Amino acid sequence: MVKVVxxxxxxxxxxxxxxxxxxxxIQFGFASxxxxxxxxxxxxxxxxxxxLNNLQTIRTSEMSDISFILFVRDKKATVEMKELACENEIxxxxxxxxxxxxxxxxxxxxxxxxx
Amino acid sequence: xxxxxxxxxxxxxxxxxxxxxxKKILKQLNVNPKIIxxxxxxxxxxxVNVVAHAFxxxxxxxxxxxxxxxxIEDRGPGIPDIDQAMQEGYSTxxxxxxxxxxxxxxxxxxxxxxxxxxNITSKVDVGTELEIINYFG
Ligand SMILES: Nc1ncnc2c1ncn2[C@@H]1O[C@H](COP(=O)(O)OP(=O)(O)OP(=O)(O)O)[C@@H](O)[C@H]1O
Ligand SMILES: [Mg+2]
Numbered sequence: 634m635v636k637v638v639x640x641x642x643x644x645x646x647x648x649x650x651x652x653x654x655x656x657x658x659i660q661f662g663f664a665s666x667x668x669x670x671x672x673x674x675x676x677x678x679x680x681x682x683x684x685l686n687n688l689q690t691i692r693t694s695e696m697s698d699i700s701f702i703l704f705v706r707d708k709k710a711t712v713e714m715k716e717l718a719c720e721n722e723i724x725x726x727x728x729x730x731x732x733x734x735x736x737x738x739x740x741x742x743x744x745x746x747x748x
Numbered sequence: 749x750x751x752x753x754x755x756x757x758x759x760x761x762x763x764x765x766x767x768x769x770x771k772k773i774l775k776q777l778n779v780n781p782k783i784i785x786x787x788x789x790x791x792x793x794x795x796v797n798v799v800a801h802a803f804x805x806x807x808x809x810x811x812x813x814x815x816x817x818x819x820i821e822d823r824g825p826g827i828p829d830i831d832q833a834m835q836e837g838y839s840t841x842x843x844x845x846x847x848x849x850x851x852x853x854x855x856x857x858x859x860x861x862x863x864x865x866x867n868i869t870s871k872v873d874v875g876t877e878l879e880i881i882n883y884f885g
Contacts, residue, residue, distance in 0.1 A: 669852035672789055673861075685849045689796075692764035693849070696771065696792040698785050713761070 634658040635744045637724065640680070640703065643738050644728040650715045651724030659701055662744040664736050668693040676747045682735055684708050691717045700724060705732045749773075749811045755795055757803040757824065760848050766807045767792040770818070773811065779884055786862040787816055787882045793855040794820045794878050800845045801825065802875065814885055820878045827870040834860065834868075 638655035641648060648655070664682040665671055671681060671693050680701040683690055686708040694702055700723055704710060707729040710718070718725050728735060740746070751773070753766035771788045779787075791807065798805040802824025810817045827833045834856050841851025860866050865881035 666849060667852055668849035669854040669858075672793060673854055673858050675785070687848060688761055689763060689849050692768070692792065696764070696767060696785070696788045698781070 634660055635680075635739065635742055637701070637726075639742055640726060640739065640744075643742055644703075644726075644730060644735055646703070646726050646728035649710060649725045649727055650718050651726075652722060657701075657724075660745060661747050662736065662739055663747050664732055671699075672697060674747055679747070680739070680744065682732060682739070684732055686710055686714065688713055688717065690714070691721070691723065694718075694723055695721045702726065703728065703735065705730055705735045749809075751809040751811075753807045753809070755798045755805040755807060755820070755822070757799060757805070757822070760799060763796050763799040764792055767795050770807075770809055770816075773809075774816070777811070783882060783884055787818075787880075790859045790862045790866075790880050790882070791818060791820075793859050794818075794880065796850055797855055797876075797878075798822045798824070800841055800848075800850055805875070815881060815883045818880045820880070821875065822877075823875045826872040826874055826876055827868075828872050830868055830870060 637657050659680045660678045661676050662680045666685045679699050681699050682703045684706045691714050703726045710725050767788050774784045802822035805822030808819040832838055836857045837853040839851050839853035845851045863880045864883050867879040870876040
């Protein structure tokens with residue numbers, strides 16, 4: 634389990650939208666830029682790690698009950714993405730690391746792979 | 749209860765709005781969250797397929813006490829070989845569709861996995877009709 638506050642801290646990241654509860658715990662991570670793949674995952678309590686910053690990233694998370702999204706490679710969420718995320722109580726986090734670096738740091742602090 | 753939503757081909761900024769409405773309705777009806785997820789993932793895959801592969805379509809939703817029946821019909825190129833389209837990895841998606849994060853050829857098999865019943869019929873150069881049924885019990 635990893636707390637949102639630790640994700641933010643270890644990745645030098647920022648929360649740009651979300652409930653503000655930094656003590657929420659996340660168990661699993663899944664990294665992909667392919668929403669087709671994300672839609673096949675049925676794990677609960679998941680952080681989606683992605684470099685895909687369009688509205689479908691948020692839609693996919695809405696349908697898949699994913700409550701946490703981390704954007705890597707300095708990808709910025711648009712205003713529409715933030716609005717849709719807020720509406721669905723999805724926490725958005727941005728960081729400037731590569732996907733690989735972000736994943737290895739998160740794994741080190743206890744975020745688990747889905748498979 | 750019956751609902752009908754329009755789906756615009758090619759419009760990725762609107763893709764998912766119909767499925768999102770259905771999710772809100774199912775939540776209000778207190779349907780089991782696991783069944784909601786299975787259902788809306790299926791609907792979303794189908795909705796994105798219309799956006800990605802067809803010209804226009806609609807989603808007809810019929811919610812009963814024990815089940816949800818959804819028909820997604822489109823006007824489009826149709827699917828010449830449905831068995832082939834159902835295989836994981838088969839995709840004719842354009843580079844633009846791939847840029848949006850789709851086109852892995854996972855959608856139809858994922859609908860099959862997430863629905864209790866799935867029927868698909870298609871006519872080349874006319875369109876495609878997909879029926880998805882999920883039971884609440
Ligand atoms: N509504 C449709 N109209 C025309 N062709 C379709 C339609 N739905 C699916 N197809 C065809 O079937 C193929 C497989 O569909 P499927 O949803 O499995 O994969 P995809 O849409 O290509 O990629 P993904 O769903 O993984 O993003 C498509 O690439 C397309 O050729
Ligand atoms: Mg598809």
